[in-house]
Structure formats: structure tokens, C-alpha cells
Amino acid sequence: MKIAAGQCRNLRGVSVPSTLKIGPFAVDPPVVLAPMAGITNVAFRQLCRQYGAGLYVCEMITARALVERDAMTMHMITFDEGESPRSMQLYGVDPRNVGEATKMIVDENLADHMDMNFGCPKSTHLQQSLLAA
Numbered sequence: 001m002k003i004a005a006g007q008c009r010n011l012r013g014v015s016v017p018s019t020l021k022i023g024p025f026a027v028d029p030p031v032v033l034a035p036m037a038g039i040t041n042v043a044f045r046q047l048c049r050q051y052g053a054g055l056y057v058c059e060m061i062t063a064r065a066l067v068e069r070d071a072m073t074m075h076m077i078t079f080d081e082g083e084s085p086r087s088m089q090l091y092g093v094d095p096r097n098v099g100e101a102t103k104m105i106v107d108e109n110l111a112d113h114m115d116m117n118f119g120c121p122k123s124t125h126l127q128q129s130l131l132a133a
């Protein structure tokens with residue numbers, strides 16, 4: 001069956017626009033690599049890009065660690081030269097840290113797209129009060 005330009009078929013076979021837009025960014029193909037702590041680092045994203053997706057979210061970044069410019073966190077927010085848009089997931093429990101980290105990301109142009117993690121029911125995260133859930 002023929003597919004019109006700019007369209008693709010979803011899992012039910014329905015023709016849908018092939019381009020997802022997030023603000024000014026076209027996510028084409030409309031496939032997103034979900035953020036995975038300890039997994040979606042720059043090397044993993046590069047590997048996945050070879051198979052094609054539209055948006056690759058980096059590892060979860062702690063707002064407080066970013067504000068404090070923790071060395072490991074600064075390393076984790078490194079994007080490859082060709083990565084566009086640069087997508088960063090930010091999480092935190094203190095609104096002041098989240099606000100400050102967001103300002104830092106904007107002021108220092110550290111990312112193009114932000115994914116906010118406001119809660120995760122994972123028991124280890126809850127025990128450490130890492131997330132907002």
C-alpha cells in the first residue's frame with residue numbers, strides 16, 4: 001500500500017504524519033529513545049543513532065548536582081558535536097534547585113530540549129528521596 005509523503009503507518013496501520021514536532025524541532029522519524037539512568041550516555045546514543053530515531057534523551061541529571069557543577073554530572077551532560085536537538089532529562093526534589101538548574105541550562109545553552117522527571121515510584125529512589133513521588 002502506498003504511503004503519502006510526510007506520512008507513515010502506526011502500529012494499527014493508520015496513516016499518520018511522520019514528523020513529531022516539539023517546539024521548533026522536528027522529531028523525524030517520530031521515535032524517542034527514553035531516558036535511562038546509567039544507559040543513555042553519549043556513546044549509547046551514538047550507537048542508537050546508527051539505527052535511526054528522532055530524539056535521544058540523555059541520562060537523568062540531578063538538578064542539585066548540576067547546580068553544584070559536580071564533575072561526574074558535568075561529564076554526563078556532554079553531547080556529541082552532531083547531536084541535535086540535545087535533549088536532557090532533569091530531576092530534583094527541591095524546586096529551588098530545579099529552577100536554578102533550568103536557568104543554568106538556558107543561560108549556558110547546555111541543551112535544546114528538556115525532559116522533566118517529577119516522580120518515579122521505584123522503591124530505591126523513594127528510599128533515597130531522590131524523586132518527587
Ligand SMILES: Cc1cc2nc3c(=O)[nH]c(=O)nc-3n(C[C@H](O)[C@H](O)[C@H](O)COP(=O)(O)O)c2cc1C
Nearest residue numbers: 033034035036037038039059060061089116117120
Ligand atoms: C535501566 C533503566 C533506566 C531508566 N532510567 C530512567 C530515568 O533515568 N528516567 C526516566 O524518566 N525513566 C527511566 N527509565 C524508564 C524508561 O525511560 C522508560 O520509560 C521505560 O523503560 C518504559 O519504556 P516503554 O514505554 O518504551 O516500555 C529507565 C528504564 C530502565 C529500564
